[in-house]
Amino acid sequence: MKKTLFALSLGLFSCAALAHDMVPASAQSQPVLIHNARVHTALNGVLDATDVLFDKGKIVAIGQQLSQEGAKVIDASGQDLYPGLIALDTSIGIVEVEMMRASNDAFEVGDSNPQLLAVSAFNPDSELIPTIRVNGITHAQVVPQGDALAGQSSLVSLDSWTIEDALVATAPQFHLYWPAIRYLSKDNEVAAKQLKARDEQMTRLAEQLEDGYRYYLADKAGTVQKLDNRWQAALPLYQGKASLFIHANRSEEIERAIAMTRPYGFKLVFVGGYDAWRLADQLGEIGASVIYNRTLSLPLRKDEPVEMSFKIPALLKQAGVPFAIGFSGDWNARNLPFAAGQAAAYGLSKEEALKSITLDAAKIIGVDDMGAIAVGYRANLVLSKGDILDPAASKIDAVFIDGRQIDLNNRQQQLYQKYLKR
Template sequence: MKKLLTAVVAASLSAAVVANDMVPGKAQEQPILLQGGTLHTVTNGVMQDTDLLFENGKITAIGANLLVPENARVIDVSGKQVYPGLVALDTTLGLIELGAVRATNDTSEVGQITPEVSGHTAYNPDSEVIPTIRYNGITHAEVVPQNNLIAGRSSLLQTDGWTYEDAAEALNVGVHVNWPRVGLNTSWWERRSPEEQRKENAENLSKLKAAFTDAKAYFDAKQANKLNGTDVRWEAMTGLFDGSSKLFVHANDKRQMDAAMEFASEWGFDLVLVGARDAWRIADKLAANDVTVVYGEPYGLPTRHDEAYDQAYSTPAALAAAGVDFSIAYSTGWWDIRNLAFAAGNAVAFGLDKDQALAAITIKPAEVMGVADKIGSLDVGKNASLFVSQGDVMDQLGQDVQMMFIDGAEVDLNNRHNQLYQKYRQKPE
């Protein structure tokens, strides 16, 4: 009876939280002119007292005192900040609702080799979490399968839409690999002996290499028209061999990253290192080899006794100084990615140039996902995916996102957190 009651309660909770009541924005129906704002273009610096016009979902003009088109909606944004939408990389947004409720967790598939899995197919556009992260300026999020050796493929989705098809910006951009551990786990909960750990590490690396060998054999057979059937696993990896897809390797240890770089170089893959906690230790090597980094450890304690207390915070500045092409992310986050802009702002406090910090959460992630021609900056011809804030978006105290548009459609910024805030602020009365 106790188990039955627990199951009923869990099911009730999951049913209650899987759907928000915010209606996705309607397609833009008239020209919209934002007048007199401070435009953070990312690609062309900061423009004071500048107008921005967008029509049919595209930015059509930027400048001072723009002519008002017929039937245009004019919005005075004087004294306010206008930004391109923020792009959150390496998230599980829409794949998990409550960590304690298994029924709401669709982050991973059964098995170790599952490249055929696509993150967007399990995406829940009605998640209560999505409106809360929009409220902090995030218009796009990369949805990434988790845990397995070859976890699957990621997709970039807009944070407003009825379905994943509705929200799709770029589907199946790259294959994600969790690089096998190279060291020993010395945590108190580890029950395996050092010998058992080393054996499993070696076995996982062997499985990974075997999978790529099989995938390449499949690709070669397909190119020669000698396939006897379709294998969905290797079919999902063909883009790696013809250059249409990227290899995303999740690794934090320097030794893992070194091994992944050697592996990608051997195969000729376009490599993106994700997580990359130790990237500061090999920054010059990363820059020399043109390896893109999605730095996913912007907060945290030192991982070694001899590391500086601020290592996690100062790493973006170190990467920038070395010339590494990097983005800032909140690795494997969902509700906590709402703090993405603040992580970038924190990196500024520890030495990163402010313009580089903004680029690391806008245009740089857009480049990683192959959509920099559409989003990531305020430029004529790009999609009108942007937001208006009363203050600096990277300042936790000053930021106040007041309006958002995705492809020109105005987004409802209401959310569950705001509703609860409005409710309980009345309680003392």
């Protein structure tokens, strides 16, 4: 409880001291008709010269020569219309300045914190948010960082007055950072200590998962003698009503994670997943999916080709592993569409690249009315004069979240205009 209150107090401090001055948009008050756009549906291909009508935050019609009395008409001739992008595995809104501890609420101490909610420290007024949504990102998964069981993530809208306004309902999302050795020392004595420490971490993790399972059995039988906030919060995970996001990259880590969690029947999502394409059969057997977040990174191993990280989304697709592309971090999450574009340049089709940051991202976090332009889906839309996946061509003119047109101004643009006048 003290940790949660501490995180909340830091979040309130951040809101007061580091707030942008863009006013959140009001609820959609009239129908909007986007006319004659090239519509990238992410569900039914690309539709040329097509109209999209949305009202009360939902898409109500898609076709040609649509009309609606009282609608605001936007002529999108020569422009592209995309679904709003969904940024997975981010610390948006919980980190303002990475090196300033008072504005960095991403980490918590301890290795058993399934009860902690990262969104409790989310700052909807973060200066970073307007700089991210200007690239077409409408929603973000706010993820806790830490050791082992680090807490729970949430999906938020990037235009809101409060945390409650921002939250999008999803099943609970628990995060486990798998014990790993980043660089194994060439010194045998040091390497032995590293391996011993990792094995001890794995033993503790196995004990924690078993403690949670025993608490679940006791709760199921009605024999819980003492309430434990940690395992009470984790009950949906053992009940099959939540997903466990395991942060792991190497084959050995992924295989060990599968083996350790298999007895509990968890719904698994691997975050990172650098080697996941090599383990397609094992992942398929348990129905696991992947959030790949290294598209713009260097290879994991020194003997791999420099373009290896760029190719992995295509390799995941070829292997039949369900995946989405994420971009871990805070301010640099704005590069998400360009990471997808990089994957498209190395074997993934452009349509699949777009799906990996829209529809497939929504599926992985269990949202069934986002990530595509289709009747009944939320009106999260991005209107651009160029390819949204190409940093040289993308020029976003309008962003809508739940039918509300968002102010695309931000501090960087304000400073740019200011210093043009010197």
